[in-house]
Amino acid sequence: MSGKRPTLRDVAARAGLSVMVASYTFSRPDRVSEASRARILAAADELGYQPSQAARALRTGRTGLLGVVFSEHLGYAFRDPSAARFLAGIADVCADRGIGLTLLPTGGRLGPTDAITSASVDGFVFWTTAANDPALREAIASGRPVAIHGGPRIAGATCVSIDDHEAARAVARETLRSARRPALISFPAQVDQLPVVTTLDNVRSELPVTTERLRGVRDALAEAGIDQRSVGCHVLPENSRLLGREAAARIADDTPDIDAIITLSDEIALGAVAALNARNLTRVRITGFDGTPEALQSGITTIAQDLEMQGRRCAEIALGDRVTDSPIPWRLVRLSSTGSVSVS
Amino acid sequence: MSGKRPTLRDVAARAGLSVMVASYTFSRPDRVSEASRARILAAADELGYQPSQAARALRTGRTGLLGVVFSEHLGYAFRDPSAARFLAGIADVCADRGIGLTLLPTGGRLGPTDAITSASVDGFVFWTTAANDPALREAIASGRPVAIHGGPRIAGATCVSIDDHEAARAVARETLRSARRPALISFPAQVDQLPVVTTLDNVRSELPVTTERLRGVRDALAEAGIDQRSVGCHVLPENSRLLGREAAARIADDTPDIDAIITLSDEIALGAVAALNARNLTRVRITGFDGTPEALQSGITTIAQDLEMQGRRCAEIALGDRVTDSPIPWRLVRLSSTGSVSVS
DNA sequence: CTGTTAGCGCTTTCAA
């Protein structure tokens, strides 16, 4: 057993060649004769040589790591299915290029940012956050490329998102074709959202995705001649199926005359479907948003969007690719013709 | 705007002190007089100084990064709820300590491992993998601490896991108290599992968690005097609810006399519940494994285990903590007394 | 195609 990890110098010495031949063998193989390359590779193999990414990073300024930042507590990334689909897209790009995906630590609030700004990553992807998120400002200030999913649209960062406003308007309008007494269930409107039960006119949002979707719903209500102040709204502290179920149960129990529940996500919607199925309230229409596989299969009305593709695009941007800034498509998926909705 | 990021040298120059005073100010504040420290901090602030993790890593050998490795395609980490709970536990520890969580790229097969072994991380956490996974061997060979969730138990790495064998035996035995014609749905038994429909006696596994759980089921069957060759078994290529639903549907349609479906995970089980509910086959018992929140709420029989805690423990081990090697608890959760099962 | 030189930004000596 040798005492320490072998370096390029050791490899070169063993092969009887210079350090640079060894270096080129790994980084620019074409600059080295086949014979030398073979000798270097043999020596490296015998020694069990592994290049030091730390040294390479110091020298080249590139780390081979992509940083992903969530303003929520990190565990969130692993609980929300939409975040998960988005991350899976990022992961695809990283796997293709042999790049590591680093989830940067945040305490779950808009707090100290040292760990983020000094992180050795080549670029940042932010999951939607507030415009005043200090981590976002610092990431931009660091000079490395920044992609944001869902907004805010802010100078120095590239935003990747569907038109949440138009999409939300479309799905709400579809619902209101046959409903007059809707209720709303929203995911968080603030970074550290507390649960809120109120009417729609009272809801203020600082998170861009929430803001845009609520605006779409409000527009559709206005078009249908329905007063926001008559529309009950639960704002959940987290985008979760269980919370959606509880909120829907409460809505159904408290306001038995409602005929639709508009939700801001499929997770919430699927929870609501479960609550209403349990009560046999099949006449209440439920809409979701995002088009998760489960939601599409369940037959609810929702907005389908390709979050994996958006994840891939964010990753490409954050890795410095020149990405054409085409709009992201979405489409309205209507309630299955039978009218029956199931939860898988 | 300055051309480049300021270094410690710039900070020191600005403060009229040596580089070392600046360095100590950040790494060992007590070795520096209060006056000097204040001057350095002021200079750093004015310059917008951020330490270079790359340089620090090269010098100290520590990167402040924890590496997590999945033998499956990386996207898996974000799709499987049990993996997600485990990762959330890891993420908690990382967030507490200001450590980054790096998901290391793998192509999804047991292939080249360069990206893993040369990765600049301080330690590794593996999600259960095959004993012959080259990435696992290389990680151990790199000399950095390695924790494995679920196995294999292998020299040089610390394994964190419940006793899958005993737990699976317990849940199967519970089911077989009132069932005589069970079918089985398993998650992958190999790294690149293809879908398989066969009988239980034909299933071979190289993944430790699958191996142990299957062994538990086989033991319970033997105790109940049921021949493995009579037990249909679907081996899924992935641990997913949708695939569980499809498999259960096929089982129900092909073998209408079955009275139980034993599954190796709650995700599969919840899919099976949906399939059977859709057919009104409420007399068929379904069991899961893992104790996800949804499964516990649905009322199925399952094994509850705390995957977040196991994630935390793996992270601690991989970060070099001395962790006492106590066994991980689990418990059997029996079918809710009403006998009715719901999907949320 | 191969080798030499210099230095990325930091911290570990060791001396003042």
Added chain:
DNA sequence: TTGAAAGCGCTAACAG
């Protein structure tokens, strides 16, 4: 308490 020197392992830039 502060400072000078050396070097972590690698590669850009050049010269041979």
